[in-house]
Amino acid sequence: xxxxxxxxxxxxxxxxxxxxxxxxxxxxxxxxxxxxxxxxxxxxxxxxxxxxxxxxxxxxxxxxxxxxxxxxxxxxxxxxxxxxxxxxxxxxxxxxxxxxxxxxxxxxxxxxxxxxxxxxxxxxxxxxxxxxxxxxxxxxxxxxxxxxxxxxxxxxxxxxxxxxxxxxxxxxxxxxxxxxxxxxxxxxxxxxxxxxxxxxxxxxxx
Numbered sequence: 001x002x003x004x005x006x007x008x009x010x011x012x013x014x015x016x017x018x019x020x021x022x023x024x025x026x027x028x029x030x031x032x033x034x035x036x037x038x039x040x041x042x043x044x045x046x047x048x049x050x051x052x053x054x055x056x057x058x059x060x061x062x063x064x065x066x067x068x069x070x071x072x073x074x075x076x077x078x079x080x081x082x083x084x085x086x087x088x089x090x091x092x093x094x095x096x097x098x099x100x101x102x103x104x105x106x107x108x109x110x111x112x113x114x115x116x117x118x119x120x121x122x123x124x125x126x127x128x129x130x131x132x133x134x135x136x137x138x139x140x141x142x143x144x145x146x147x148x149x150x151x152x153x154x155x156x157x158x159x160x161x162x163x164x165x166x167x168x169x170x171x172x173x174x175x176x177x178x179x180x181x182x183x184x185x186x187x188x189x190x191x192x193x194x195x196x197x198x199x200x201x202x203x204x205x206x
Contacts, residue, residue, distance in 0.1 A: 024053050032062035039065065043072040051079040058083040063092040070098035074105040081106060081115050085122045088139075093132040100126055100135060104142025120146065124154045137165045144172025152176050159184045163193040170199040 014026065014034045024046075026038025039057045042050050054076050058069040070087050073080040080102070087099035103123055108116055120143070127139035140158045143151035155176075158169035170188045173181050188200035 024050065027053060027057060032060070032065050035060065035062070035065050036068040039068055040072050043075045047075050048077045048079055051076050054080065055083050058087060063090070063095055066090060066092070067095045067098050070095060070102050073099075073102040078106065078110040078115070081111060081119055085119060088122050088126055088135075093135055096126070096130070096132070096135045097138045100138035100142050104138075104145035106146070108146055108148065116148070117150075120148055120150050124151060127151075127154045127158055133162055133165060136161065137168045140165060140169050140172050144168075144174060147175035149176070152180070156180055156184050159188060163191075163196060166191060166193065166196045167199050170196055170203065174203060 014029060014031065024038055024042035026034050027042070029035050029038065035057065039054065043054055054069060054073070057065055058073075058080075060066050060069070066087060070084060073084055084099045084103050088096050088103065090096045090099065100123065103119055106119065111119065123139045123142050123146075127136050127143060130136050130139065136158070140155055143155055155169050155172045158165050158172075160166070161169065166188070170185065173184060185200050185204055188196050189204065191197050191200070
């Protein structure tokens with residue numbers, strides 16, 4: 001084995017230790033897999049009180065660590081909103097997708113009005129313009145989860161996107177009412193994709 005390099009067994013051992021250590025000591029490990037495991041263990045154990053360490057991990061050089069930070073962000077709560085908005089613009093689409101999903105799990109009432117507005121703006125932009133369809137889909141779902149009227153126009157537009165996004169957009173209409181929503185659901189009932197039709201049927205069933 002080359003000098004200075006860890007064996008696979010050693011890396012696995014460190015990851016196991018990191019998973020059992022709620023202090024986050026493994027966050028400084030040179031292996032990103034160990035840092036990811038340590039981050040998850042820390043956030044599960046400490047919740048919002050780990051916000052500062054979580055925020056630093058969200059800017060890790062390795063995309064897998066940033067993605068894990070996004071995935072566990074709901075345990076951090078409102079303190080994670082700003083770093084998550086930054087991750088939504090990440091160069092790695094899987095990181096951005098995870099960030100969008102996590103933003104959808106924020107509790108609007110726990111955000112101050114400016115933070116909520118910035119979060120909605122970020123999701124609206126991602127849902128409308130992101131080049132990766134998985135990110136657009138996750139952003140549309142997040143807008144539906146937040147249920148803020150400011151996101152409705154973007155969700156309605158997404159009802160005309162590719163099939164997977166149309167289905168997600170139809171489901172995201174659940175918190176909303178009005179003529180525009182009714183018209184979008186009526187169109188979805190005749191969609192060429194059966195999953196979109198099924199989603200519309202589920203929402204319009206008595």
